[in-house]
Amino acid sequence: MTDKDLRDRIKEVAVKQFNANGYYGTTIRNIANEVKCSLPMIYYYYNNKKELFDEIIKKDFFNVVKKQASHLKSDNIIDLYTKFIYNLNALSDYEKLVYRLGIKVYLSFDGDEELMNLMDEWEKSILPRHREILKSHTKNLDNEKAIVRTLVHLLETLIENIVVKNRYLPEDEIREEISIVLQGCVAK
Amino acid sequence: MTDKDLRDRIKEVAVKQFNANGYYGTTIRNIANEVKCSLPMIYYYYNNKKELFDEIIKKDFFNVVKKQASHLKSDNIIDLYTKFIYNLNALSDYEKLVYRLGIKVYLSFDGDEELMNLMDEWEKSILPRHREILKSHTKNLDNEKAIVRTLVHLLETLIENIVVKNRYLPEDEIREEISIVLQGCVAK
DNA sequence: TCCTTTATTTAACGTTCGTTAGAATTTTAT
DNA sequence: ATAAAATTCTAACGAACGTTAAATAAAGGA
Incomplete structure (x- = not known):
């Protein structure tokens, strides 16, 4: 230190x-x-205040996000997403604050237009990425689009709870909620 | 005007x-x-800047929230929640911005400790309220607690999409997502 | 050793901030 | 019409802001 x-x-x-x-x-x-x-x-x-702020978002935030997304691997899809969220609890305080600041910018509660555009681009990649993951783990579904949307929406609040509100979410609670959304995709 | x-x-x-x-x-x-x-x-x-900010949250924000919650009535639970969310689209621009500012404070992205405590109190009332609504509309469930939690989490992102990101959500998309979460509660 | 580069400081610049004093204007009541 | 009350203004206050100039101190290589 x-x-x-x-x-x-x-x-x-x-x-x-x-x-x-x-x-x-x-x-x-x-x-x-x-x-x-x-x-x-x-x-x-x-160089100045804005550059300091920008570096935190452009470098550190996207590093944390990418690092976290790289752990998205498992053959059981409910396990996969449970761990994806549960791992957030283990981020360092610094990483959590960086993530939190990124979400603040993502919701355009802070930062400028340039950073907002970066976030928009990033956001566009979210749904397709999870659609691919879901496709490769489940049988064909008629309402696949709606399930992916719901899943991503749920993930967003779970992330917010851990990172923005700084709360600890137990693994079984995370698993319960993800199972409710994915119960149609998965053989019991 | x-x-x-x-x-x-x-x-x-x-x-x-x-x-x-x-x-x-x-x-x-x-x-x-x-x-x-x-x-x-x-x-x-x-009197000063802080009082102006506080009045917006303490008066206007909670008025919008209460007004919106007062429409939570219907005998079909999926209809009830679909309309609850869909109605947000019809808020005036001013109401949406007031709501948005409230959420910003709720996530402690703005405002001070006093306002944050107000929000904490309000948050505590959310889960029990929806638990009551769900209880009165459905048969007994073993995983009722998890379903309420998941539902409230989903509602939160839907609200954020409409109010914070200022997007229009079509009624059928809202209904799809709520149905996915509530599919275990409701007779087909 | 001396010189160059790197790291750090004190002190100040012009600007903008929240806030207020005090005077001028408009509205209202009599 | 006139006095009182409510509204609006110009002008300024001290404090804090982002930023920089210029001087000093420390470190490293010749």
């Missing part, structure tokens, strides 16, 4: 403050105070 | 700007500019 690069410590504190007070509620001075460095050091490592 | 009380017009513009730029990103000057009144007029009708 104390030996970490000052640049990383600045970003870590920034993530905390952007989360708590938003972009405009966060000041370079407050960041510097919490990092215990002088104010211009922020400008030594980052 | 032009004949409305200045006090209301100020609040209307404030809702718009608090939504777009957050509490700290919104300035009294910007509000006054968009309202086309002088800056101290805001202070003539509201």
Whole structure:
């Protein structure tokens, strides 16, 4: 913690403050105070406030998301999604806050238009990706489209509960809810 | 629109700007500019910035929520929830923005601790309320708790889609998703 | 050792912020 | 018509903002 690069410590504190007070509620001075460095050091490592914010979303947020999505593997689809969500509990505090800030931008509660467009693009990839996963794990369904939509909607609130509201969700509760949505896809 | 009380017009513009730029990103000057009144007029009708923000949440947001919840009546449970969500599409732009700001506070993306506590209290009432509705509309179920939880989770994302992301959700898509979650509760 | 590069600081810049004092105007009641 | 009350304005206050200039300190290689 104390030996970490000052640049990383600045970003870590920034993530905390952007989360708590938003972009405009966060000041370079407050960041510097919490990092215990002088104010211009922020400008030594980052060109300006916006660039600091942008790097958190563009680099760190999408890294967390990609890392988490890479664990989407299992032959049992209910297991697969249960673990996908349950693993979020184990993210580090920093990763959770980065994820949370990303969701804030995703809902356009913070950030600017450029970041919003990035999020829009990312969002478009969600439904097709889960449709493929579902297709490869289940028999053909007539209401496949609706099930994928419902599943993704459910996943979204589960993620929000863990990451945004910072709550722990037990594995069996996650499994129950996913099973209810996928009960038509899966042989008992 | 032009004949409305200045006090209301100020609040209307404030809702718009608090939504777009957050509490700290919104300035009294910007509000006054968009309202086309002088800056101290805001202070003539509201003691300060925080009081303006608080009134939007404490009064207007909970009014919208209560008004919407009052329509939760029907003998068919799938119809009931479908209409509950579908009706959100018909909210006025102002009501939607008020609702959106409330959700922002609910997720503690804006506002202060006091408002957050209000939201926590409100949240606690959600699950029991829907449990009662479900109980009165369906036969006894073994996994009733899980179904209520899943339903409420699904409702939350549907609300977010309409109110936060400002998208139109067609009635049949809403019905499909609610049916998937409630398929175990309802006789075909 | 001295010089160059890297890291960090103090101090300030112009701007904008929330808020208020105090005067001018408009409306209302008598 | 006139006095009182309600509304609106111009102008300013001190504080905090993002950002930068310029000086100092530390580190590393010749």
